Amino acid sequence: MNASFPDAVQATDLLPLRLLIAAPRGFCAGVDRAIEIVERAILKFGAPVYVRHEIVHNRYVVDQLKEKGAIFVEELDEVPDGAPVIFSAHGVPKSIPAIADERGLDWLDATCPLVSKVHRQAERQIDAGRHIIFIGHKGHPEVIGTLGQVPEGTITLVETVQDVLDLPFTTEDALGFLTQTTLSVDDTAEIVRALRNRYPHINGPKAEDICYATSNRQAAVKAIAPQVELLFVIGAPNSSNSMRLVEVSTRGGTPARLVQRASEIDPAWLDGVNTLGLTAGASAPETLVREVIDFLSTFRAVTEETVVTTEEKMIFKLPRQLAD
Ligand code: SF4
Numbered sequence: 001m002n003a004s005f006p007d008a009v010q011a012t013d014l015l016p017l018r019l020l021i022a023a024p025r026g027f028c029a030g031v032d033r034a035i036e037i038v039e040r041a042i043l044k045f046g047a048p049v050y051v052r053h054e055i056v057h058n059r060y061v062v063d064q065l066k067e068k069g070a071i072f073v074e075e076l077d078e079v080p081d082g083a084p085v086i087f088s089a090h091g092v093p094k095s096i097p098a099i100a101d102e103r104g105l106d107w108l109d110a111t112c113p114l115v116s117k118v119h120r121q122a123e124r125q126i127d128a129g130r131h132i133i134f135i136g137h138k139g140h141p142e143v144i145g146t147l148g149q150v151p152e153g154t155i156t157l158v159e160t161v162q163d164v165l166d167l168p169f170t171t172e173d174a175l176g177f178l179t180q181t182t183l184s185v186d187d188t189a190e191i192v193r194a195l196r197n198r199y200p201h202i203n204g205p206k207a208e209d210i211c212y213a214t215s216n217r218q219a220a221v222k223a224i225a226p227q228v229e230l231l232f233v234i235g236a237p238n239s240s241n242s243m244r245l246v247e248v249s250t251r252g253g254t255p256a257r258l259v260q261r262a263s264e265i266d267p268a269w270l271d272g273v274n275t276l277g278l279t280a281g282a283s284a285p286e287t288l289v290r291e292v293i294d295f296l297s298t299f300r301a302v303t304e305e306t307v308v309t310t311e312e313k314m315i316f317k318l319p320r321q322l323a324d
Helices: 029-045 059-068 095-102 113-127 141-147 161-165 185-198 212-227 240-251 286-296
Strands: 015-023 049-052 070-073 085-087 107-109 131-135 155-158 175-179 230-234 256-259 275-280 300-308
Touching: 015 212, 015 286, 029 049, 029 059, 029 085, 029 113, 059 070, 085 095, 095 107, 113 131, 113 141, 113 175, 131 141, 131 185, 141 155, 155 161, 161 185, 175 185, 185 212, 212 230, 212 240, 212 275, 212 300, 230 240, 230 286, 240 256, 240 275, 275 286, 286 300
Parallel strands: 015 275, 015 300, 049 070, 049 085, 085 107, 131 155, 131 175, 230 256, 230 275
Antiparallel strands: none
16 A cells, blocks of 8 residues: 555545646746845855845745744844845835945845836836826735835826726826736736726836736636636735736636645545646745645545646846855
């Protein structure tokens, strides 16, 4: 008997489960870079290194980095004088590096370059004399960071088409729009359409700012969801791109569950399920995908199939201070 099967259960007794695994899934180039920045900073400065906010929205990743010597805090006043601090992949308002400079802290910026690109676009919109309409989710750290790139009163957040209809601006006003990087591709297209309908002269990016990793993971879910009876998305509830993967599947008619670790899975969820889909948000490591597959294999005879919708080759450079 195979030691990995529970007592008295033979592999041949298990019901078959066809598992369609989305590709791409899991870590994106921005998350890889952010984690490497923390690891290299610990080597360079020695532990502890402070990180403002979860470096990426994944408890497993955060716990691993804590073990290596990272201390996670929410605000700079929790960082002792003289200690190095890293800003998370989501980006920070301009006031944060300014405060770090005032205090003479050594800081490193792990903001994803694709988020930084939106920050620069925001500055350009303001330089061009436009008021910015920013499409994003209120309270998400990336949104707080982007709103904090420009003077107060020069940017307005919209989350829905209704918010667009409620905007106080006229067609005479100079307006530009930008978006959070981890939104639903479909919802955002609708909001942009509403904006362009209401303000035909609004200035915006040629392609919206949703990042390659977010769009690719959503496209991969769209490819497998119609073929499965249930989809598991490995990710955290505060991970925007993971939550969007759940939505993409459920809106297409396939139930989906967000799963942080294999231990959360109730085998009863798979009663009557013959084909299961599996993906992971951009901040979820492949180890957790494997953990889930191994757990599924303890009570079902799993056949794995990877469904590749696109290949990703994106790599981002490290900050100068840490490059070899
Ligand atoms: Fe960058 Fe997109 Fe990854 Fe966020 S999800 S870190 S924006 S590549």
